Structures are given as structure tokens and as C-alpha cells.
Amino acid sequence: MKHSQAAKVFLKNAPRTQWHDKALWFAREKRDIQKNQVTEWETLRDHASQIKEHALSNLDDYLMEFEQNAIGNGIVVHWASDAEEHNRIVFNILQKAGVRKLVKSKSMLTEECRMNPYLENKGIEVIESDLGERIIQLDKQEPSHIVMPAIHMKKEEIGKLFEKELHTETGNNDPQYLTAAARSHLRKHFLSAEVALTGVNFAIAETGGFVVCTNEGNADMGVHHARIHIASMGIEKLIPKKEHLAVFIRLLARSATGQPITNYTSHFQKPEKGKEIHIILVDNGRSEHLGEEKFWRALKCIRCGACMNTCPVYRRSGGHSYGYTIPGPIGSILTPKIDLKQFADLPFASSLCGSCSDVCPVKIDIHEQLYQWRQEVYEHGHLSWIKKTGFRVVGKILASPRLYGLTGTIARFFLIYAPGFLVYNRMNTWGKSRDIPTLPRQSFQEWYKENRNKS
Amino acid sequence: MKVGLFIPCYIDQLYPCVGISTLQLLEKLGVDVEVPQNQTCCGQPLANSGLQKETIGISRHFINLFSNCDTIVSPSGSCVLQIKEHVPKELHDEKYSHIKNNIYELTEFITDILKIDELDGQFPYRVGLLQSCHSLRGLRNGKSSELAGKRFSKSGQLLSSLKDIKLVDLDRPDECCGFGGTFSVFEEAVSVQMGVDKIKDHLSHDAEIIAGTDMSCLMHLEGLINRNRQLLKVMHIAEILNTAMT
Numbered sequence: 001m002k003h004s005q006a007a008k009v010f011l012k013n014a015p016r017t018q019w020h021d022k023a024l025w026f027a028r029e030k031r032d033i034q035k036n037q038v039t040e041w042e043t044l045r046d047h048a049s050q051i052k053e054h055a056l057s058n059l060d061d062y063l064m065e066f067e068q069n070a071i072g073n074g075i076v077v078h079w080a081s082d083a084e085e086h087n088r089i090v091f092n093i094l095q096k097a098g099v100r101k102l103v104k105s106k107s108m109l110t111e112e113c114r115m116n117p118y119l120e121n122k123g124i125e126v127i128e129s130d131l132g133e134r135i136i137q138l139d140k141q142e143p144s145h146i147v148m149p150a151i152h153m154k155k156e157e158i159g160k161l162f163e164k165e166l167h168t169e170t171g172n173n174d175p176q177y178l179t180a181a182a183r184s185h186l187r188k189h190f191l192s193a194e195v196a197l198t199g200v201n202f203a204i205a206e207t208g209g210f211v212v213c214t215n216e217g218n219a220d221m222g223v224h225h226a227r228i229h230i231a232s233m234g235i236e237k238l239i240p241k242k243e244h245l246a247v248f249i250r251l252l253a254r255s256a257t258g259q260p261i262t263n264y265t266s267h268f269q270k271p272e273k274g275k276e277i278h279i280i281l282v283d284n285g286r287s288e289h290l291g292e293e294k295f296w297r298a299l300k301c302i303r304c305g306a307c308m309n310t311c312p313v314y315r316r317s318g319g320h321s322y323g324y325t326i327p328g329p330i331g332s333i334l335t336p337k338i339d340l341k342q343f344a345d346l347p348f349a350s351s352l353c354g355s356c357s358d359v360c361p362v363k364i365d366i367h368e369q370l371y372q373w374r375q376e377v378y379e380h381g382h383l384s385w386i387k388k389t390g391f392r393v394v395g396k397i398l399a400s401p402r403l404y405g406l407t408g409t410i411a412r413f414f415l416i417y418a419p420g421f422l423v424y425n426r427m428n429t430w431g432k433s434r435d436i437p438t439l440p441r442q443s444f445q446e447w448y449k450e451n452r453n454k455s
Numbered sequence: 456m457k458v459g460l461f462i463p464c465y466i467d468q469l470y471p472c473v474g475i476s477t478l479q480l481l482e483k484l485g486v487d488v489e490v491p492q493n494q495t496c497c498g499q500p501l502a503n504s505g506l507q508k509e510t511i512g513i514s515r516h517f518i519n520l521f522s523n524c525d526t527i528v529s530p531s532g533s534c535v536l537q538i539k540e541h542v543p544k545e546l547h548d549e550k551y552s553h554i555k556n557n558i559y560e561l562t563e564f565i566t567d568i569l570k571i572d573e574l575d576g577q578f579p580y581r582v583g584l585l586q587s588c589h590s591l592r593g594l595r596n597g598k599s600s601e602l603a604g605k606r607f608s609k610s611g612q613l614l615s616s617l618k619d620i621k622l623v624d625l626d627r628p629d630e631c632c633g634f635g636g637t638f639s640v641f642e643e644a645v646s647v648q649m650g651v652d653k654i655k656d657h658l659s660h661d662a663e664i665i666a667g668t669d670m671s672c673l674m675h676l677e678g679l680i681n682r683n684r685q686l687l688k689v690m691h692i693a694e695i696l697n698t699a700m701t
């Protein structure tokens with residue numbers, strides 16, 4: 001389904017839309033409070049952007065440095081060129097260890113790789129340990145937000161789900177009660193897990209270590225009990241030095257949820273005695289994306305989700321309307337690189353207001369990239385409506401004052417809106433909920449000639 | 456200084472009163488205004504839909520028409536941004552650079568070039584300011600709420616200098632109104648919801664008028680207000696300043 005259609009369906013449930021919009025706007029407001037308390041906020045954003053651009057521009061060197069240092073620390077390093085290879089590596093590690101259960105904390109990369117279905121098909125039980133992710137998993141859904149995966153669900157729905165899946169009291173929707181129920185349910189999985197998987201927020205070339213940020217401490221719970229820790233990371237997660245964490249850690253949680261820092265910021269450096277750490281460095285299209293002159297900066301993303309919280313379109317259409325693991329503004333500039341035709345409508349799911357670019361802690365020019373992707377969509381012939389419309393004709397009319405004058409009076413309104421009307425094969429897309437402006441007796445140019453320029 | 460006035464196509468065709476107000480306002484401020492004849496459009500409706508390539512003709516016409524002006528002023532932040540940022544590369548020459556560096560949105564022209572921060576006028580109404588995104592985040596004619604630092608707004612500054620005006624505080628002062636050019640028809644449902652919410656914000660703070668620097672955003676809101684028979688009026692800032700100064 002196209003974004004605009006999915007959004008329409010989402011908007012049908014007005015109370016839910018309002019509540020969804022408010023919940024995310026609240027996160028944006030909390031972020032603003034934090035931002036106002038850090039006097040050097042804009043300098044931090046500059047630094048973060050520059051560090052990322054530097055790291056991405058020298059990624060090959062930093063990856064080698066990282067690998068060498070990680071191996072030196074006793075970590076096993078794997079390279080995966082695509083999703084399939086990543087999933088296979090995880091499965092092989094499990095198989096070699098003779099383990100049939102994987103406890104994992106939140107990782108957008110494994111969602112991207114569709115790892116859970118892959119492993120489940122091979123008989124592995126996968127347990128999501130982040131509360132939001134666990135809810136989504138139990139309800140057989142997809143996350144709708146990268147930081148708050150179940151933000152589209154109301155507590156009543158979660159109560160019902162837990163009644164069915166975790167046998168909680170009927171009709172008890174108290175968030176604290178439900179959280180406690182999830183906690184005790186997860187605890188037994190933590191205690192029995194032999195292999196735990198986490199994502200990676202930042203990996204440090206200089207030390208060969210990496211950092212995982214969570215609020216629930218679930219990554220640590222899983223990892224500390226398990227014999228084997230698998231960390232999956234996209235190659236763009238690399239930063240050169242440990243001291244750079246001072247920039248990113250200050251930005252990440254403030255941007256994401258308006259907290260000064262996540263409850264847990266866990267540094268992993270080397271395996272404990274008798275245990276193993278495996279890192280999987282995943283490309284999956286990243287190095288090709290990096291070669292895109294207009295679009296490589298999208299890889300600076302630290303997945304804070306702030307662009308979703310601030311996006312007036314995302315808040316009113318929900319994460320699922322984007323049809324990809326990473327929704328919202330950043331999703332709309334990542335997906336066209338994956339499949340321009342399939343995701344051709346996403347660069348258009350924006351009013352180009354630019355709020356995303358201003359909120360982004362690493363200063364990705366998101367709205368400018370949306371604009372550029374629109375050009376690519378047109379140039380590759382994926383604007384299906386273009387053939388049906390007079391858009392090119394409009395270009396000719398506007399280039400010619402004579403044609404403009406001729407068509408003007410009659411076509412005043414349609415001049416600008418004809419394309420939109422024709423796309424939908426009916427005349428009233430604008431006018432469904434909006435009145436059309438009353439047409440004036442004369443145009444400005446006509447008025448000017450009559451009153452000022454009588455020659 | 457020879458100032459060329461650019462009146463974008465939809466103002467020319469649909470809201471000539473805004474063009475007239477802009478002209479009269481500039482004249483009241485002592486500016487020698489010239490209106491090059493046969494103007495059409497900045498090309499934005501096409502460019503924002505992915506057809507920047509197809510705007511070469513439009514842009515060339517614009518450049519030829521305005522390259523003789525020392526300064527160009529337009530009552531639309533959005534069209535000014537289009538000319539500054541999205542004219543096709545093929546046309547980037549000296550003539551274009553001159554235009555790019557000397558084109559201004561109306562309120563920034565008044566505050567930055569004429570160096571006028573306060574206007575002598577009266578406007579006894581409760582006004583909500585719609586900071587159009589392209590003026591705000593594109594031209595930086597104000598500080599957006601996402602950025603850190605001191606608040607400022609060039610259009611807000613001019614409005615607040617009028618006697619008896621009450622600028623209302625909105626809950627979301629710079630959230631997009633949902634117009635977005637062809638976005639308003641491609642993503643009709645979301646666009647309408649954004650507009651409805653923007654109007655609600657104004658009504659809940661007892662605004663009587665929504666003032667804006669872009670008539671296209673105001674056209675979208677006006678369409679909703681009229682359809683829903685709400686008690687609110689939209690006015691372009693040129694109309695307000697021009698009325699206030701009589």
C-alpha cells in the first residue's frame with residue numbers, strides 16, 4: 001500500500017491519531033527542554049556531524065583498525081556482505097554452540113536483515129527482551145518506531161495481549177503491573193540464555209570496543225548470563241576514538257527521548273574468561289550507499305528517532321505507513337537507495353518543512369535529500385502519474401509569458417493544481433475538505449497594467 | 456537602488472490583493488519599485504515534484520527578467536528559496552549569482568536591507584504568526600524551535616512593532632501547516648489533518664487572524680477555515696503591514 005493510502009487509513013481512527021501525535025510530540029518537547037539546558041548544543045551537533053563525516057570518509061581504514069584491535073582483545077570478528085550472510089553467521093554460531101534459543105535486545109539491524117524469521121525457520125527460539133520489541137513480537141507485528149517500537153499501541157491493547165500470552169489478570173491495564181509481568185516472564189529467559197545478541201550504538205576503532213545504550217538494562221541482563229555474546233553492527237556505526245563518545249553520548253538520549261543519558265550505557269571491550277564475544281560487521285548495501293555523492297550523508301544516522309518524533313507527517317500517519325523497518329524521514333531517504341521503484345512514494349511523504357534536518361543530532365540534510373530523491377524518482381521514470389498529467393505542459397506554460405497570459409484567467413487555479421487533480425482522476429482532491437479560493441476579477445499583472453503602467 | 460518586485464504566479468492569479476499590498480507597502484517605505492512585466496513563476500511546483508530538470512525554461516525566463524534589478528523582493532519565502540537553491544545547474548552563471556545573492560523575502564528585505572525594525576502603524580487584533588517553513592528553516596528568517604539559541608523572527612519583529620497588536624503564543628509555534636505544494640494533493644489526508652491541527656492551535660489561543668509570509672500556506676488554511684465555517688481570518692503579512700500603516 002502506498003504511504004498516502006496507509007496514512008488515510010491511520011487517520012480514520014481520529015482519537016488514536018491524536019494520541020499518537022501527542023505522545024510523540026511530548027518526546028519532542030522533552031528533547032527541547034534537554035537541548036535548552038546544554039549551552040553548547042549546536043557545537044555538539046557540529047562536532048558529531050564532522051566526526052561522522054570524517055569516519056565515513058575513511059571507513060575502510062577505521063574498519064581495519066577496529067578489526068585488529070577487537071581481535072587483539074579476544075573478540076571474534078565476522079564480516080557480512082549482506083543480510084543473508086549475517087543471518088547465516090548468527091545461525092552458525094548458535095549451531096556450533098549447540099544452542100536453540102537466542103535472547104536478544106533491540107537491534108534495528110537484525111530487523112533490517114529479517115533475522116528472526118530466518119532463525120525461527122531453522123528451529124531457533126528468538127526472544128526479544130526489550131519490552132516494546134517483546135510486545136511487538138508477541139503480537140506478531142512490526143515495530144513502528146526505531147526507539148519506541150510499540151508506540152502505536154495503547155495500554156488496553158497491550159493488557160489484552162498479555163492476558164492471552166502471559167496470563168495476566170483480566171482487564172488489568174496498569175502499566176506498572178504489565179511491566180512487572182513482562183519482567184518476570186523475561187527473567188526466566190535471561191537466566192536460561194546461553195547466547196545473547198545485542199545491537200551496537202557505537203564501535204570505537206581505537207579500542208576495538210563497543211557501546212550499547214538501553215533504558216531497561218536488558219542488553220546487560222542477557223549478555224551477562226550468556227556464554228556467548230553476539231553483537232551485530234552496521235559498518236557505519238564506527239567512530240574513530242573513545243573520546244568521541246563524549247559527543248555522541250550527550251546527544252543520543254537527549255535527542256531520542258529527552259533524557260540526559262540512557263539508564264544503561266554499557267561498554268564492551270573483551271570477553272570474560274571462558275566466554276565469547278562475536279562481532280558481525282554488516283555491509284548490506286552500505287558501502288554502495290556511501291558512494292552516492294548526494295546521499296551518503298544519510299549514513300551518519302545514529303538512530304535516535306528524533307526525526308520521527310518531530311515529523312508532522314510521521315506523527316499523523318504512524319510508522320507502519322512507510323512499509324519499512326526504519327520509518328519516518330530517515331526511512332524515506334534510506335529506502336529509495338534499497339529499491340527506488342518500490343519506495344518511490346516515500347520521498348513524497350513529506351511537506352519538506354525541514355524540521356527533521358534541524359532536529360537531527362548529526363545534522364543530516366534530510367529534507368534536502370528527500371528533494372533530491374524526488375528528482376531521481378522522476379529521472380528514473382518512476383513517477384507513474386507523470387504520463388497522465390499535464391505537468392510537463394505546465395512547465396512550458398510557465399516558461400512562456402504569452403502562454404501564461406492566455407491560459408491565466410481561465411486556468412488560474414488549475415494552472416497549479418491540475419496535475420494533482422488528474423493524478424486522482426477526479427477534480428476534487430484539493431476540494432474534498434478545503435474550499436477553493438474565490439477567483440479575483442483580475443490578476444495582479446492586469447491590475448498593474450491598468451493602474452500603473454498605462455503605456 | 457532599483458528594486459524589482461517578483462509576484463509569484465499564484466499570488467498574481469489568485470491573490471492579487473497581496474501583490475498590490477506588497478507594492479504599496481514598499482512604496483510607503485520609500486522604495487523605488489519596478490515590476491518587470493511578463494513574470495510567470497519560480498518553478499517550484501515542478502521542482503518539488505521531482506521535475507527540477509523541466510524548470511530550465513521557467514528559470515531562464517526569470518533570470519532574464521530580473522538580472523537588471525539591483526535587488527529583487529518577493530512576498531513569498533518559498534519562491535525566494537526556490538530561486539536561491541533549486542535553479543538547475545545549467546543556468547548557474549554570473550547573472551544567476553547576482554540574483555541569488557540579491558533576492559529577498561519581503562520581511563527580511565525590510566529588516567535586513569532597509570534596516571527597519573519598527574513600523575509606524577496600528578493593528579488592534581489578536582494575531583497568530585504562521586512562520587512558513589521555507590522562510591523559517593530555509594531562509595532562516597527566524598530561529599526554528601528545534602535549534603538552540605536565542606529566539607528571533609523577522610516577521611514577528613515587524614508585527615510586534617505595530618500598536619495594539621496582540622501576538623498570541625501557540626502550543627506549536629513552528630509546526631508545518633501541511634500545505635507543502637503538491638503534497639497538499641498527493642498526501643491529502645495528512646495535509647488536511649495538519650491544517651486542521653494548525654487552525655485548532657490558533658483558535659484555542661483566541662487568535663482572530665493567522666498572519667503568514669506565504670500565501671500558499673494561507674490558501675490551504677483558508678480553504679479549511681471556510682469549509683468548516685470557523686471564525687478566523689488569514690492575512691498575508693504584507694496586507695497587515697500595509698493596512699496598519701494607513
Ligand code: SF4
Pocket residue numbers: 255300301302303304305306307308330356359360361362363364366
Ligand atoms: S536521521 Fe538524525 S534524527 Fe533521524 S534517527 Fe538518524 S540521527 Fe536521529
